[in-house]
Amino acid sequence: xxxxxxxxxxxxxxxxxxxxxxxxxxxxxxxxxxxxxxxxxxxxxxxxxxxxxxxxxxxxxxxxxxxxxxxxxxxxxxxxxxxxxxxxxxxxxxxxx
Numbered sequence: 001x002x003x004x005x006x007x008x009x010x011x012x013x014x015x016x017x018x019x020x021x022x023x024x025x026x027x028x029x030x031x032x033x034x035x036x037x038x039x040x041x042x043x044x045x046x047x048x049x050x051x052x053x054x055x056x057x058x059x060x061x062x063x064x065x066x067x068x069x070x071x072x073x074x075x076x077x078x079x080x081x082x083x084x085x086x087x088x089x090x091x092x093x094x095x096x097x
Contacts, residue, residue, distance in 0.1 A: 062086065 015024050016031045020039050025031040036042075036055065043053035045060040049067045054060040065072075065086050073090040075082035077097065084090040 062088070 016028055017024050025034055043055050045054040045057055068085050073084045073087055082093050
């Protein structure tokens with residue numbers, strides 16, 4: 001029983017729970033990130049080319065790539081000819097093909 005008690009105490013001390021959904025996080029900083037991305041509607045990262053906005057800089061960066069006129073990614077399967085502005089779309093193409 002002592003081992004179980006130590007484990008339980010360690011778990012309770014080293015973990016924090018979200019009051020909004022009961023998700024358990026391993027640190028206060030990960031709880032803050034969880035709350036920001038799952039429970040807040042704030043989108044401080046705005047696209048300068050359209051009205052879209054995002055919760056983080058990475059998602060904004062990936063979005064801005066979609067405004068590019070050039071197709072930076074192309075399928076390397078002979079005879080396919082598929083091109084895409086984003087790597088994600090190319091990967092989706094490969095999964096379907």
